[in-house]
Amino acid sequence: MRKTSRIGDVIIELSEIDSTNNYAMKLVNEGMAEHGLVVRADWQTAGRGQLGNSWISEESKNLLLSLVIDSSGFAIEKQYLLNAMTCVALGEMVMSEYQVANISIKWPNDIYAGNRKISGILIENIIRGQIWSHAIVGIGLNVNQQKFADLNRATSLYNETGKAFKTNMVGKRLMKFLNEAYERLLKNEDQLFMDYNKLLYGYNQxxxxxxxxxxxxxxxxxxxxxxxxxxxxxxxxxxxxxxxxxxxxx
Structure with missing residues (x-):
């Protein structure tokens, strides 16, 4: 399955929204979203994490986005592949572009720097009959936030490197890694999953x-x-x- 649009070719920029996943889901349901569409917001008033947990972020400090994947060409039982793809892209970007050490994936979908969470993923799937129609991939990456009063063991790119970054530039770099990981998924699912497992916290330990x-x-x-x-x-x-x-x- 190969789509003509790449992830991030079209980006909707919002200053404030309840949830980028909700916004992207609405566009898909209205037939207004193509594969690769990205919705990015400076602030989410009702950001969500896995299983209904809230995602707390200071305004304009972090990367908050959702991307639309046309998953109709994938087998419905392989929904976890997109989670693996996204985790690999995030982990590889944070390591190679920002030289953050000790990056690992805490199963199923959190990225850790050492023993502190730096990123989380929430994927919501649209199933129509027996077809896995679309996936909305929500990503939160802590970029410039320094204090996390309500979250245990959280960190950010700033806390790990001592440097501030423009969130829109971090987003552009992430698009590159997401597209590379997506191509890897299309060409060789086994290789992508090997890359995912190698990044798992405690793998073979x-x-x-x-x-x-x-x-x-x-x-x-x-x-x-x-x-x-x-x-x-x-x-x-x-x-x-x-x-x-x-x-x-x-």
Whole structure:
């Protein structure tokens, strides 16, 4: 599947919106959004994270955007591939463009610098019948925010580098990495997933997990294409769904 439009060819810039995902979703439902459309806002009044968690951001300090992906050519059971693509693009950009060390993906969709969260992703899918029609990929990247009073273990590009950045320029650089990762996805899904797994926090190492208030130790063996976490206990692999288990980052 190859689309003529690249991610970020068309960008809608907003000063304030409740949620860029909501705005992009409305455009898709009205038939007004093509593949690759990006909606970016200086501030979200009701930004959302995974499973309804709020995304707290100071006005004009961070990169807040949503992109529209025409996913109709992908198998409906492979929805997690877009999450892998986005995580890889973010992780690779933060490492190579901003030289932030110790970047990892905390399963399923958070980017960490050391033990502090620097970025998060929220993907909302549109299913029509048996067709995975579109995906709205919401991205929040902490850029210039320095204090995170209401969030534990958060950081930003500024906090990690000591430098301030123009959020629109960070966004342009991200478009480059998103397009490269998307091309990788189209050409070789297995390679993209290998790149994703290599960036996973604790990959092929012993990690501590929490399930129903019980702590467990196992070896992180990666994530399946369906997005299931694979942990080895006593030489046997167990799979876990999101929110079934939590990875503890020390």
């Amino acid at each position: 012993a990690i501590t997990l929490k399930k129903n208030n019980e702590l467990m130790t196992g070896i992180m063996r990666g994530v399946s294409e369906q997005g299931l976490l694979e942990i080895e206990f006593d030489k046997k692999i167990r799979q876990f769904k999101h929110k079934e288990i939590d990875i503890l980052i020390s």
